[in-house]
Amino acid sequence: MNHLPLTATTDPERIVAWRDNEPRSLSRLLIDARAVAGQLPDRSCLINLCENRYRFLVGLIAGILKGQKIVLPPGRANEDLKRLQQHCNSIYCLTDTDTRLGDIEIHRYTDPVCSDSSEQAIPEVPSAKPQIELFTSGSTGRATAHQKSWGTLWEGARLTGERLGLDNLTQATVLATVPPQHMFGLEASILLPLRWGLSVSSEQPLFAADIAASLEKLPAPRILVTTPLHLRNCVEEEIKLPQTTFILSATSTLSPTLASRAERLFDTQVLEIYGSTETGAIATRRPALKSDWSLLPGITLDQETKGWRVAAAHLPESVRLSDRLKKTSEHHFILLGRDSDMVKIAGKRASLEDLNLRLQSLDGVEDGVFFLPEQRSASIPRLTAFVVSNILDEQEITQALREQLDPAFLPRPLFKVDRLPRNATGKLPQSALVTLFKQCGEKQ
Numbered sequence: 001m002n003h004l005p006l007t008a009t010t011d012p013e014r015i016v017a018w019r020d021n022e023p024r025s026l027s028r029l030l031i032d033a034r035a036v037a038g039q040l041p042d043r044s045c046l047i048n049l050c051e052n053r054y055r056f057l058v059g060l061i062a063g064i065l066k067g068q069k070i071v072l073p074p075g076r077a078n079e080d081l082k083r084l085q086q087h088c089n090s091i092y093c094l095t096d097t098d099t100r101l102g103d104i105e106i107h108r109y110t111d112p113v114c115s116d117s118s119e120q121a122i123p124e125v126p127s128a129k130p131q132i133e134l135f136t137s138g139s140t141g142r143a144t145a146h147q148k149s150w151g152t153l154w155e156g157a158r159l160t161g162e163r164l165g166l167d168n169l170t171q172a173t174v175l176a177t178v179p180p181q182h183m184f185g186l187e188a189s190i191l192l193p194l195r196w197g198l199s200v201s202s203e204q205p206l207f208a209a210d211i212a213a214s215l216e217k218l219p220a221p222r223i224l225v226t227t228p229l230h231l232r233n234c235v236e237e238e239i240k241l242p243q244t245t246f247i248l249s250a251t252s253t254l255s256p257t258l259a260s261r262a263e264r265l266f267d268t269q270v271l272e273i274y275g276s277t278e279t280g281a282i283a284t285r286r287p288a289l290k291s292d293w294s295l296l297p298g299i300t301l302d303q304e305t306k307g308w309r310v311a312a313a314h315l316p317e318s319v320r321l322s323d324r325l326k327k328t329s330e331h332h333f334i335l336l337g338r339d340s341d342m343v344k345i346a347g348k349r350a351s352l353e354d355l356n357l358r359l360q361s362l363d364g365v366e367d368g369v370f371f372l373p374e375q376r377s378a379s380i381p382r383l384t385a386f387v388v389s390n391i392l393d394e395q396e397i398t399q400a401l402r403e404q405l406d407p408a409f410l411p412r413p414l415f416k417v418d419r420l421p422r423n424a425t426g427k428l429p430q431s432a433l434v435t436l437f438k439q440c441g442e443k444q
Helices: 026-039 053-065 078-087 150-164 183-196 208-217 228-236 256-266 352-360 394-402 430-443
Strands: 003-005 015-019 022-025 045-048 069-072 091-095 106-108 124-126 130-135 145-149 173-176 199-201 222-226 246-249 269-276 280-285 293-295 300-304 307-311 323-329 332-338 342-345 348-351 367-371 384-388 414-416
Touching (some): 015 026, 015 053, 022 026, 045 078, 053 069, 130 150, 150 183, 150 280, 173 208, 183 280, 208 222, 228 246, 256 269, 300 323, 332 348, 348 352, 352 367, 367 430, 394 414
Parallel strands (some): 015 199, 069 130, 091 106, 173 199, 222 246, 384 414
Antiparallel strands (some): 280 293, 293 332, 300 307
16 A cells, blocks of 8 residues: 655654744654554544644644544534444544543543654555545534545645645744634645645634734744634734735635735735535635636536536545536636525525625624525525624614615524524534524524
């Protein structure tokens, strides 16, 4: 079986991470990983729930050294973990918090005492063996598992890094507001650094002031990996960010208006990745300049009766996309929305994503989402909206929407809530919206 290196960095003294404002060399990272591997129980699957990104990275390498599959679940809910236990009997969880996780076996991460200073050989990883199991977010239904080999992840990181120009930024440090258990977080904050010699910040700030403070602690050049939600918070608060080479966004579509405001305010480029758990990153764009997406080299899109299928040499098989799109050239396309995203009311069609962007762009709206409840009769479907706003009341929000939307798509009812049940990547699982709808309905 062919093997690939765990990291492209070979200099043992090269800084590969920052933890608690202290640099960590490649040699120290490998020493820590081998020490943790020696502490891990003999099981076939490791659920890596470490929140500190350096500990996550150490745990990832330790599990690989131990020959264990790394499982990255969509959440920490007991229901999710119970399904994993049924899926794999020989499984345990590595965590660096005191959170109780049902009856699953827990191994608490213990920081190794660094004593061995000898040179560490770069581990080799089987390229074709299923190494990491990730899950979809569940934003359109139940989360589903997908197996990833190191060869698939490594090549995907190479293609993405070339597009982002990382060959000229090998000394950059990555700060991410998204967890590494998500496909985007894993690709952007773990795999890109391993493949391109970047360093990883252990922090995961969420609030605008904390993002600025965390970036300030890091040496230049800096890369911020984030989501439209977190980026919008930074823009709305007009926070001052230290010089950042570029901002990389994913998990939901970034509006050109927000991207342009961020570029002007932070004096940087805002880039966006398009992909999925099934495919990894397949295209990029700079939304402040272009609406078209540019496919990564070697990625092809072929139209079939029910949609579009993406293929690439590093993917084990072609994947049917859940999004509707329109090709504008051989290597470019525009997104038209998801198949499951389209709603039809009174003979008219609209995209939920477009409706959400319009709602979230209203002055005075901090966050918001449209939701189509399950219909229990043949009556005309009615959209609902959940809105977070400390300034506007329900009538004012509805009036502002009336000026932008066809009356068929005005939410009936519209609920003001304290916050939306977003997960760590800023997405809204369908199950969480169903629960929120029931709670709001009971209060009426």
